[in-house]
Amino acid sequence: MSGHSLVERAWAILREVCDDVGIHSDGAELLRVRSNAVFKLRDQIVVRIATAPDALTRLPAVLAVARWLAEQGFPAVRPADEISEQPVVRDGRVVTFWHYVPASGRPTTTELGRILRSLHTLPVPPVALKRFRDPLAEVRAAVIRSEVLSGRQQSWLAHRIDELTDSWSGLTGEGAPVLLHGDAWIDNLLRCSDGHVVLCDWDGVAVGPREWDLIHTYHGQRRFGLTTADVDAFASAYGSDLRAWPGYATLMEVRDMYAVGIHIRNAASDPFSYRELSRRLDSLIRGDGHARWYMAEPA
Template sequence: MIAGALAEEAFGVLHTVGSRLGVNTKGAKLLRLRSNAVFKLRSGLIVRITATPDGAPQTHTGLAVARWLVRRGFPSVRPADYISDEPIEHHGRLVTFWQYVPVSGRPTTRELGRILRHLHDQPVPPFPIKRLADPLAEVRGAVESCSEVLTPDQRAWLRDRIAELTEAWNTLESCGPPVLLHGDAWIDNLLRRRDGRAVLCDWDGVAVGPREWDLVHTYHGQRRFGLSAADVDEFARAYGCDLREWPGFGTLMEIRDMYAIGIHIRNAAGDPFSRQELPRRLDSLTRGDGHARWYMAEPAVKVT
């Protein structure tokens, strides 16, 4: 169950902004707390609130990209523009509203592979989007700014390891030209509607860069989060290529490992789950254990 200071703060922002806009937030359910607190309201609206103030530029971009993709007929969640067509700011947090997608069943990695192929075939939108030049920038920043959750030895090890991996990233050669990236193309960000159609959600990591960054999430899911070899094989067939055959695969998996601890460094001070999960992930990284199981937070909390 999600609890702690970050969750309490997010509920406070939700109620304040809801009151300002005339949106009923009574009985809201907190579905997820990572880079964003994600709420489902009784009315069916989805509300996303940035967990930290530094998410502002990507929040605006993610909203714009989702709206642009919907206009092109791409299967994306839809912004609830009838509530607000721009993020609402409250004490440094940005709040966005999205149309709820009633779901039926869990999507497959085959569906994820197909939809990512469709995404990477899209042109780059005609407005500014960041380039994925340094995927570990946020982790590096968290190591320097969240010293209260790391020991001096942990910070020193992380600094050195991030520097090594950043240098390695700069030597990687992509299989093709830069594409429009989802940025967090994990199976949990794919929803299967009741009509059987799958749609992508959570566009805050959108960027332009090497397609391998979107692909590696599924392979990393087998390494750390319980996906099977069959899941990965189906994903590769659906996308049309297998990342394991790319020379940079091992390096990219190590970079993804490091990327996946950043959110828990940032959230550990105010989120009990991150406080518990961070030592597990750090321990496996420092020991060089590439197969230790990692975990996701469990939903959900209601408030009346």
């Protein structure tokens, strides 16, 4: 399947599901296609079409947590509850609806550190959330199902995932498990037009070690162009520095492998994912811990 057909399929699902729930898709804007196809409608609703195999079992809890966070006054995106019955399933994809947040400028890692510190002090919500026990489970499954990996690549990945899973199981987090965002990367923080910031993309919400939410920013320096100053500001705002934690190096390797999973899943239907998978796999196999990776096609 080509990347073009992937986008076409997302558009088709959007039109059908909007017709089903009685809203207009005319004039919709495609914001991105990666782990979700994300559209903005003219009436300021965001439609997220999930690609993950476990979306139907996971997204009802995501919506419940988002509503609970709204009750707590926590700065997060809100479900569009005027769509009374969601998630909606169409053509094997799971669709949710959210209020659009007009972004105004790029947030800082200081703001990300503060908002995560606030999140991690909340009680665990009364929602049936998954326990974050195996960060590489989805990557392992993607390797098995992959149509683009060679036999040698599959073998190397399976062995390396087993090694990292064993190492992960030996880590001990600091403090009790907390409510995790799950993908606490700077790009999932939005600055609103009034200046305040909100966290979006709660698909990975879970209960687990706070270190998982923190490692994304440190990994951003390793792979995605964040600076030492960015990471220092994040650590200062959060109130502790993950680099001082004994499990830091192991967790960084786990996060490296985790970041390959989305491109294994999408490589057969998305040309960018196909190229980025090759880039990331090559650096992992060579043991290059500082090769630059990309969230979108490099200029």
